[in-house]
Amino acid sequence: MASNCSLPFVYISGEEVRRLVGMAELIEEMARGLRWVSERDEGGVVQPVRTVVRVDKYCGNLGLMPAYSSKSDSLGAKLVTFYPHQIEGVPSHQAIVIVLDPRTGTLQAIVDGVEITNMRTAAASACAARALLQQAPRVLCIVGSGVQARSHAEALRIHHSFSEVRIWGRSAASAQRCADEVRAKVSLSLPDALRDADVVVAVTLATEPLIRGEWLKTGAVVISVGACHSDWRELDDDVMLNSLVTVDSCDAAMKESGDIIQSGAEIFAEIGEVISGAKPLPSLSDCGKKFLMFKSLGMAIEDVLSGTLIYHRFMERQTSRQPT
Ligand SMILES: NC(=O)C1=CN([C@@H]2O[C@H](COP(=O)(O)OP(=O)(O)OC[C@H]3O[C@@H](n4cnc5c(N)ncnc54)[C@H](O)[C@@H]3O)[C@@H](O)[C@H]2O)C=CC1
């Protein structure tokens, strides 16, 4: 705890986050969190829908995301900024997660929130893919080539072995860099990238519909991670109205998801209800739909469960290194 020893709390960097927690275990942690959220009072999660402070002068946003879980006894909050038109070299999303002692309210840790956001978002998507896929998938298409594209390529491969992973990005050079890093192929045209894909992950900063239903294979699982404002879109009405729609949180979706609000698509369930078995998936032909989709907006509980797990790991390591 060298650099932290004079503070009553610890600071945990992004590099340490990566060392302390793996994607596979975070997937299971997110599955618990998603289930608890959907169990309402019984699940013991308290989390208001994110408050977003708009910084219109700079086209930025500051999200405030507090949460408590009585089941895991975790209390904390994330502060996240997202600046879609970011300047070169500055990440579009920056964050810190604070971990508090739920018994006293005392600050225990400030954890780098960038790495937590990257990992927990992809881990939640991997839970959703596992819950929604009806058969083993072959082709994964990732639309977008930023940091979430990379973490999703890692997380989705944990439970599924894709024979092909495709990346499409607005900039061919950035798509190529991303594809090289994650061992995937670049597709230069979006319809080609989507053709016959079993799983489609949309991780862009698009504000207008980008993915069209006519380009998707019937039965595709679509995971939409971007478009977190009521006036932003990533998917067209054809995708939305022909999908069996699941979300991380109904309350958040009805406030923040432009794709859901503007298309008028009905929400079938929260993904936690599918994971727990409370809402079994109907067959697509029975419900007259073509696609299954998960709309992820990101929830505070995902950050607080991750931050608490990382904090406990960090403290265990410190204790085991203390001279006796
Ligand atoms: N649901 C959740 O829990 C979370 C969602 N997000 C969202 O995921 C998305 C991706 O985030 P990051 O990878 O961190 O961002 P990033 O800045 O690293 O990457 C964004 C990608 O979107 C592309 N892009 C920007 N505008 C576009 C457009 N009009 N059409 C097509 N592509 C476009 C960029 O070229 C880049 O490849 C964002 O919308 C972000 O807000 C991020 C964190 C958590």
Ligand SMILES: O=C([O-])C1=[NH+]CCC1
């Ligand atoms: O959950 C999250 O951290 C975010 N969701 C959209 C932008 C950031």
